[in-house]
Amino acid sequence: MTEKIQRILSDSKGARWTALFIVAFTMMTGYFITDVMSPLEVLLDKPVAAGGLGWTSDDYGFFAGSYGLINVFLLMLFFGGIILDKMGIRFTGIMACGLMVIGVFIKYYGVTGDFGDSRFTLSFVNFSLPMSAAVASLGFAIFGVGCEICGITVSKIITKWFTGHELALAMGIQVALARLGTAGAMMGALPFAKAFGGKVGAPVLLGLVLLVIGFLSFIVYTVMDKKLDKSVEEAKGEKEFEKEKETLDEETDDDFHFRDLKYIFSNPGFWCICLLCLLFYSGVFPFLKFATKLMIANYGVSEDMAGSIPSLIPFGTLLLTPLFGSLYDRIGKGATLMLIGSAMLAAVHFIFAIHILPYGWFAVIIMIILGVAFSLVPSAMWPSVPKIIPMKLLGSAYAIIFYIQNIGLALVPMFIGKVNGADPSYTTSMSIFCGFGVAAVVISLLLIAVDKKKHYGLQDANIKK
Numbered sequence: 001m002t003e004k005i006q007r008i009l010s011d012s013k014g015a016r017w018t019a020l021f022i023v024a025f026t027m028m029t030g031y032f033i034t035d036v037m038s039p040l041e042v043l044l045d046k047p048v049a050a051g052g053l054g055w056t057s058d059d060y061g062f063f064a065g066s067y068g069l070i071n072v073f074l075l076m077l078f079f080g081g082i083i084l085d086k087m088g089i090r091f092t093g094i095m096a097c098g099l100m101v102i103g104v105f106i107k108y109y110g111v112t113g114d115f116g117d118s119r120f121t122l123s124f125v126n127f128s129l130p131m132s133a134a135v136a137s138l139g140f141a142i143f144g145v146g147c148e149i150c151g152i153t154v155s156k157i158i159t160k161w162f163t164g165h166e167l168a169l170a171m172g173i174q175v176a177l178a179r180l181g182t183a184g185a186m187m188g189a190l191p192f193a194k195a196f197g198g199k200v201g202a203p204v205l206l207g208l209v210l211l212v213i214g215f216l217s218f219i220v221y222t223v224m225d226k227k228l229d230k231s232v233e234e235a236k237g238e239k240e241f242e243k244e245k246e247t248l249d250e251e252t253d254d255d256f257h258f259r260d261l262k263y264i265f266s267n268p269g270f271w272c273i274c275l276l277c278l279l280f281y282s283g284v285f286p287f288l289k290f291a292t293k294l295m296i297a298n299y300g301v302s303e304d305m306a307g308s309i310p311s312l313i314p315f316g317t318l319l320l321t322p323l324f325g326s327l328y329d330r331i332g333k334g335a336t337l338m339l340i341g342s343a344m345l346a347a348v349h350f351i352f353a354i355h356i357l358p359y360g361w362f363a364v365i366i367m368i369i370l371g372v373a374f375s376l377v378p379s380a381m382w383p384s385v386p387k388i389i390p391m392k393l394l395g396s397a398y399a400i401i402f403y404i405q406n407i408g409l410a411l412v413p414m415f416i417g418k419v420n421g422a423d424p425s426y427t428t429s430m431s432i433f434c435g436f437g438v439a440a441v442v443i444s445l446l447l448i449a450v451d452k453k454k455h456y457g458l459q460d461a462n463i464k465k
C-alpha cells in the first residue's frame with residue numbers, strides 16, 4: 001500500500017495542492033470578471049452625456065442575465081460536459097479559457113465603443129437595448145460559456161487529484177479563492193472606475209489582463225495534468241493498482257458512453273442537487289448583481305461604500321467554505337449543512353424584504369449571515385456530487401447541474417431587473433429571493449430523505465480512515 005502511495009503524482013501532497021492553486025487562480029480571474037460590473041450599475045444608468053452608458057435597470061438586468069443565455073438556450077453547457085468527458089481536461093480547459101478571453105474582449109468593446117444613440121432592436125418580440133448593452137451582453141454571454149465550462153473542468157480536475165484525500169477541503173478552497181475574485185470585483189470595481197474618471201471600461205480592462213494571466217496559468221496546469229496521467233499509466237501494469245486507477249483517472253475516451261447518461265438522469269439524488277443548486281444560487285448570484293444599489297436605496301449607504309457591504313458575502317466565504325469543507329471531510333453531515341445554509345438564505349431575504357432596521361450596520365450583519373449560508377451550501381454540495389455519480393460521468397453531471405443553475409442565472413436577473421423597475425422599494429424582488437430560499441429548504445429536506453433511502457453517503461465523512 002505504501003509503495004502504491006508513491007506511484008501516482010496525485011498522492012504527493014505538494015503536487016496536488018500546487019495543481020489546485022494553479023487552476024483555482026484561473027477560476028478566480030473568471031469570477032472577478034463575472035462580477036466586475038455588478039457595482040457599476042450606478043455609473044451605467046447615468047446618461048451618455050454625463051459619462052454613463054444610459055442603461056435602464058431593465059437593460060442592466062438583461063446584461064446581468066446574459067451570462068447564462070448561450071449556455072441555456074444553445075445548450076452549450078450541456079455539450080461542454082460531454083466535450084469534457086470525451087476530449088479530456090486539457091483540451092476542454094484551454095477551449096474554455098479561450099472563450100472567456102474572447103468574451104471579455106467583446107464586452108470591453110461594448111462598454112468603451114462609441115455607439116452614439118444606436119439601439120439593437122428586435123421589433124417582432126418588442127425587444128430593444130442600447131447598442132453598448134447589446135454588444136456587452138453578447139461578450140458576457142460568450143464569456144459565460146467559457147467560465148461555466150472552465151468551472152466544470154476545474155471541478156473534475158479537483159476530483160481527479162483529491163479523491164480519497166481532502167476532496168471537500170480542496171473544493172472549498174477553490175470556491176473560496178473564486179469568491180476572492182468576486183469580492184475583489186465588488187469592492188474594487190467602482191473605486192477603480194472612479195479613479196479613471198468614472199470610466200466603466202477601466203475595471204473591465206483590468207479584468208481582461210488578469211484573465212489572460214489566468215489562461216496562462218491553466219496552460220501551466222496542463223503540464224501537471226500530463227504528468228499525472230503518465231504516472232497513472234506507468235502504474236497501470238501492476239495488478240494491485242488496477243482498481244485504484246479506475247477510480248482516480250477516467251480520462252480515456254473509451255470509458256464514456258452516451259448511454260451512460262441515463263444513469264445520471266434516473267438518479268433522484270442528482271435531481272435534488274440540481275434543483276437545490278438552481279434555487280440556492282438563484283437567491284445569491286443574481287442578488288449580488290442588485291445588492292449594491294439596494295444598499296444605497298434602502299440602507300442609506302454612500303455610493304462609494306455600497307459595493308463593500310455585499311462584498312462581505314464572498315469575503316466571509318473565504319475562510320468559511322474551506323472550514324465547512326474540512327468539517328464535511330472529517331465529520332460528514334453534508335446534507336444537513338445544505339439544509340442549514342438554505343434556511344439561512346430564506347431568513348436573510350425575508351429580513352431584506354420587510355425593511356426592518358434600515359441602517360448600514362444592520363445590512364452588514366445580514367450580509368455576514370448570507371456569507372455563512374453561501375459557505376455552507378457550496379462546501380457540501382459540490383463534493384457530494386462524486387458520491388452520487390461515478391467519475392467517468394462527472395463532467396457531464398457537473399455540466400447538467402451548472403446548466404440548470406444557469407437557467408436561474410440567466411432568467412432571474414432579467415426578471416428582477418424588470419421587477420425593480422416596477423417596484424424600486426425592493427420589497428417584491430426580495431420576497432422573490434426569499435421564495436427561492438424557502439423552496440431550497442424543502443429540496444434539502446427531500447435530499448436528506450433520498451440519501452437515507454439510497455445510501456449515497458452524503459452524511460458520511462469523505463476522508464477514509
Ligand SMILES: C[C@H](NC(=O)[C@@H](N)CCCCN)C(=O)O
Binds near residue numbers: 147178402
Ligand atoms: C463552484 C460554484 N460554481 C458555480 O456555481 C458556477 N456555475 C457559477 C459561477 C458563477 C460565477 N462565474 C460556486 O461558485 O459555488
